Amino acid sequence: MHRPQPTRQPGPHVRQDGQPVKQTTGRHSSCRKPKKISDETRNTDLTKNTTMRYVHRWREANRGVPDREGYVRLEWAAGSMQVDFGVARARIAGEMADVHCLVVSLPYSNMRLCVALPGENAECLCHGLMLVFEHIGGVPPVIVMDNATGAGRRNAKGEVALTGVFSAFVAHYRLEVRFCNPYSGNEKGSVENAVGFLRRNLMVPPMRAESYGQLSRFMLERCDGLAASSCCPRLPDVPVAEVFDEERAALMPLPSTAFDPVRWESRTADKYGLVDIDSNRYLAGPDSARSRVLAAIRWDTVTLASPATGELLAEYPRQYGRSRNVEDPAL
Incomplete structure (x- = not known):
């Protein structure tokens, strides 16, 4: 009886298409270099053995040699x-x-x-x-x-x-x-x-x-x-x-007034009065169905208001994740 082989999941060093990340972005082996050089230079007379011997001699000659590139220690000014x-x-x-x-x-x-x-x-x-x-x-x-x-x-x-x-x-x-x-x-x-x-x-x-x-x-x-x-x-x-x-x-002195890190966005509520913000839905109320709603988005809260009158409709803790409905039963 034939048993289907389980599908292997890509690991942390494998892309979604199954190729290892280092295979596409890392260094080439001595076997891969001749093909790459001939493809880039269109030199069909290049032989694999010649390149492999050269790479082998270069590695033996440079084995244990410290990096020839020098480094400079970064100096940072006070306050940076x-x-x-x-x-x-x-x-x-x-x-x-x-x-x-x-x-x-x-x-x-x-x-x-x-x-x-x-x-x-x-x-x-x-x-x-x-x-x-x-x-x-x-x-x-x-x-x-x-x-x-x-x-x-x-x-x-x-x-x-x-x-x-x-x-x-x-x-x-x-x-x-x-x-x-x-x-x-x-x-x-x-x-x-x-x-x-x-x-x-x-x-x-x-x-x-x-x-x-x-x-x-x-x-x-x-x-x-x-x-x-x-x-x-x-x-x-x-x-x-x-x-x-x-x-x-x-250091520079602190400003005399506090800063409010808020992002203002205008959204249209759906037929249930839900407003989509960062892939999560917040209830503005049935009265706001299919109408524009002004959202004040802070790091910890989401505040919904009427853009015409400025009336506060609802305020919720901001959700981090996806596809969550945040509702107030009183609405």
């Missing part, structure tokens, strides 16, 4: 901040959740801070940075980010167009934002190390909190403790906290 996201598990309100940790690092003093967020969108990014700015009592003049996730969109030319929320945030805090080159994580190695360091030292075992706000406060308190007990790499005998106290002088 690097920003990146990491994911860790934590228990929020009694349930395990994937927490998106916004990690910032100030390479001059090696100060590392972290806050907890439910996502990596522009609203979460702005809210997390605001928590960090308030905690350190100032605003860094320059922040360096890895990519445009949450901050904007990168086009084919590598240019980044900031989102409306993040663009307003940058203008409000008078920031200079720099983005690393693609596939150049070494340009912000300080925060790359900080993500792993804080995950190992803060999130093991998984932390517990009643809300993301409480978890962020716990994280910032522990980060201050780590800064007091660890030494700055530039000054091995001086704690990070002392060097950071000197670095505070390079």
